[in-house]
Amino acid sequence: MESTPNEFLQFWQMLMPIGAISCVGIAIIIYLIHQIRVSGIKDYKAKYDYLSVSEIKAYKIAIVFIAIAFGLVVNMYGRDMIIFDVVWFSVLIFISIAGATLVGYIGALILQYYYPTQLNKKLKKWRYMPRVNPKTGNVMRLLSEDEEDVHLDEGMRAEEDVFSVDYDVWIDEQTGDTKIEKYKGHLQALQCNNCGFYTMKIVREEIIQEPTPEKEGELLKHYKCQYCSSVRTTQFNIAKEEDYSHFKPDKNSFKKNATVEVVKVEIISSLGFKKSYEFQNVEQAEKFLNEFDIDKTK
Ligand SMILES: [Zn+2]
Numbered sequence: 001m002e003s004t005p006n007e008f009l010q011f012w013q014m015l016m017p018i019g020a021i022s023c024v025g026i027a028i029i030i031y032l033i034h035q036i037r038v039s040g041i042k043d044y045k046a047k048y049d050y051l052s053v054s055e056i057k058a059y060k061i062a063i064v065f066i067a068i069a070f071g072l073v074v075n076m077y078g079r080d081m082i083i084f085d086v087v088w089f090s091v092l093i094f095i096s097i098a099g100a101t102l103v104g105y106i107g108a109l110i111l112q113y114y115y116p117t118q119l120n121k122k123l124k125k126w127r128y129m130p131r132v133n134p135k136t137g138n139v140m141r142l143l144s145e146d147e148e149d150v151h152l153d154e155g156m157r158a159e160e161d162v163f164s165v166d167y168d169v170w171i172d173e174q175t176g177d178t179k180i181e182k183y184k185g186h187l188q189a190l191q192c193n194n195c196g197f198y199t200m201k202i203v204r205e206e207i208i209q210e211p212t213p214e215k216e217g218e219l220l221k222h223y224k225c226q227y228c229s230s231v232r233t234t235q236f237n238i239a240k241e242e243d244y245s246h247f248k249p250d251k252n253s254f255k256k257n258a259t260v261e262v263v264k265v266e267i268i269s270s271l272g273f274k275k276s277y278e279f280q281n282v283e284q285a286e287k288f289l290n291e292f293d294i295d296k297t298k
Pocket residue numbers: 192193194195196197199225226227228229230
């Protein structure tokens with residue numbers, strides 16, 4: 001039997017609410033599965049790792065389904081239409097797609113800019129939640145940066161010194177048992193091909209070919225492992241020159257990064273003071289930090 005456009009329309013209109021409800025249902029299921037998985041992980045460090053890798057991913061997928069549901073709801077606006085009109089139908093499809101894209105886009109923005117702060121609070125909670133020694137049931141104590149060094153081997157200390165890895169050492173003070181946990185540091189360092197630690201640090205950058213408006217430049221980065229001292233050199237292209245002359249500092253004092261343009265220092269006090277300052281080079285920033293007095297800030 002041939003189906004007429006009007007029959008198709010009826011079928012289409014029937015499909016919309018079913019599709020919308022299904023999509024919202026799938027989004028809720030994704031959210032719940034994520035929450036159940038998180039609460040099923042008993043080890044705090046494992047929970048931390050799982051949250052940092054999976055939470056935003058799970059929410060992103062859920063938002064895609066919410067966005068599709070929104071598009072389908074918008075499409076229901078045409079449900080009083082009885083006779084198939086191809087123009088009206090196309091306009092409706094277009095508006096639905098635009099609406100879904102908008103919802104998806106807003107969701108993506110929230111996850112990218114607002115949500116990471118919330119996630120960080122959650123991660124901090126699990127990172128600093130007192131550990132319990134499984135052997136004795138004693139509550140362990142987190143060692144300070146100064147205290148923890150004796151419990152780390154030389155390679156781990158080298159990684160901490162270049163800020164590529166941050167180790168937390170928990171100690172059971174009654175038995176001396178320790179638990180060492182590995183976290184991402186503030187800076188990225190490459191893994192050394194020789195010793196395997198994340199201790200490859202840039203020691204020097206040199207521009208061997210200045211970029212011009214017509215041609216890309218060339219930059220050499222010299223790395224040295226801070227643990228085993230093996231060296232590596234990698235070549236990079238520099239984008240064609242744009243006109244930065246209005247901003248470039250006279251003298252660039254970054255030996256290691258010839259392309260750094262601004263040094264930003266953020267100062268946070270326990271009383272809620274929070275302010276950031278920008279400088280053109282390290283000397284200026286250092287001088288400022290030596291002079292800094294919180295009572296004299298403007
Ligand atoms: Zn090495």
